[in-house]
Amino acid sequence: MKILITGGAGFIGSNAANTFSQQGHSVTVIDNFSLGVPENLEPGILCIEGDVRDMSVLKKADAPDIIIHLAASSSSPMFTVDLSGALSNNILGHIAVLEYAVAVKAKKVLFASTSSVYANNPVPLKETQEVIPTNFYAVSKYAQENISRVFSALHGMPIVAFRFMSVYGPHEEHKGAFANLVSQFIWGMEEGKSPVIYGDGTQTRDFTSVHDLVSAFELAITADISGFEIFNVGTSEAVSVRDLVDIINAEREVAIPATFIENPIPSGYIQNQQADLSKISTILGYAPRVSLQTGIRELITLRKENPIRPQGLSF
Ligand SMILES: NC(=O)c1ccc[n+]([C@@H]2O[C@H](COP(=O)([O-])OP(=O)(O)OC[C@H]3O[C@@H](n4cnc5c(N)ncnc54)[C@H](O)[C@@H]3O)[C@@H](O)[C@H]2O)c1
Incomplete structure (x- = not known):
């Protein structure tokens, strides 16, 4: 199968590209680095x-069967630095990829939305909950979802949006x-630094291995x-x-204590995140396979073999 992955040199994209290439698919990546x-x-x-x-960039790719669209301003703080640039990236980029998909008659488009659209909805988070995004990153992803719904109806194009929870895994060093x-x-803890926790550390996240995400792509394809x-x-x-x-x-067989600070995020901070997986398990047959312990062990082992220097830390 010919698979085009936008943002394929990034964290999630490169894990998907490498896996699909190892499986024998023909993989093309578009990334502006x-x-x-x-x-x-x-x-x-x-x-x-x-x-x-830039449509002329998209047209350089051999017409793909499947498009996995991940290119985006991928984090909420990027919207504080350059709001119009980040919104343009996520919304105009999304429209260009969908127009390209229709032009080349792609069979299906998969793309990255985010669990951030749920804001502080009660957990477990369900696709049927009403969502009112509370930051511009989530606004851009919710816009991508709504644009896709109309695009799909107008052009008969199968489009799948994934609301990823908190994804971790190999190849994140460039994200710093x-x-x-x-x-x-x-x-940070490799260097003996104390991890900094906002508030009392009782906030929860549904930490998801990137390998489970790639398996969701495979099922959706x-x-x-x-x-x-x-x-x-x-x-x-x-x-x-705190448990993380x-x-x-x-x-790591160490005992580095955490440092607790007052939460510096003024409003909209997500307190709890936990996915309800009924829909994806029923329709796609998805089941997560990587426990947090196993995923963390993988990262620690990989970094012992290849200690790539991360592009900075937030603490
Ligand atoms: N990592 C997570 O926990 C998470 C959670 C929810 C959603 N997402 C979404 O998943 C997608 C991938 O995220 P990631 O974590 O791999 O981040 P990432 O920043 O590593 O990947 C994004 C890639 O897109 C590229 N890019 C950005 N704008 C581009 C453009 N206009 N044209 C071409 N390339 C461009 C970047 O260079 C980067 O390689 C993003 O859409 C992100 O919003 C990620």
Whole structure:
């Protein structure tokens, strides 16, 4: 199968690109390297450098069967630095990719929405809950969902939006301070730094291995989907940030205490995150396979073999 992955040099994209390439698919990546790095990609993957908002860049790719659209301003703080640039990236980029998908008659488009659209809805989070995004990142992803719904209906194009929970895994070093807490805590604690926790550490996250995400992509590619669908992807386990530090300490056989500070995020901070997986398990047959302990052990082992220097930390 010919698979085009936008943002494929980034964290999630490179894990997907490498897996699909190893499985024998023909994988092309488009990335402008605004954050991702070509070193994340294994040999055999065609990498086109450029911006997805530029149709002439998209047209350089051999017409794909499947498009996995991940190129985006991928974190809420990026919208504080450059609001119009980040909104343009996520909304105009999304429209360009969908127009391209229709032009080349792609069979299906999968793209990254986010669990951030749920804001502080009660957990477990369900796709049927009313969502009112409370930050511009979530606004941009909710816009992508709504644009996709109309696009799918107008053009008969199967489009799948994934609301990822908190994803961690290999190849996050380029994200630095934008990376998931799991990775940032591991990097800091490797240097003996105390992980900094906002508030009392009882806030929970559904920490999800990127390998489980890639398995969700695989299932969606082969599934019989005709219109627009939204699926949560997570583990359905809520782990407190306090417990996360304990797990990393246990896996590293150390006892670095956390530092607790007043939460500096003025409003909209997400207190609890936990996916309800009924829809994705029923329709796609998805089941998470990587426990947080196993995922953390993988990262610690990989970093012993190849200690790539992260692009900074948020603490
Ligand atoms: N990591 C998570 O926990 C998480 C959770 C929910 C949703 N997402 C979404 O998943 C997707 C991938 O996120 P990630 O964590 O891999 O982040 P990432 O920043 O590592 O990946 C995004 C990639 O897109 C590239 N890019 C950005 N704008 C581009 C453009 N206009 N044209 C071409 N390339 C461009 C960047 O260089 C980067 O390589 C994003 O859409 C993000 O919003 C991520």
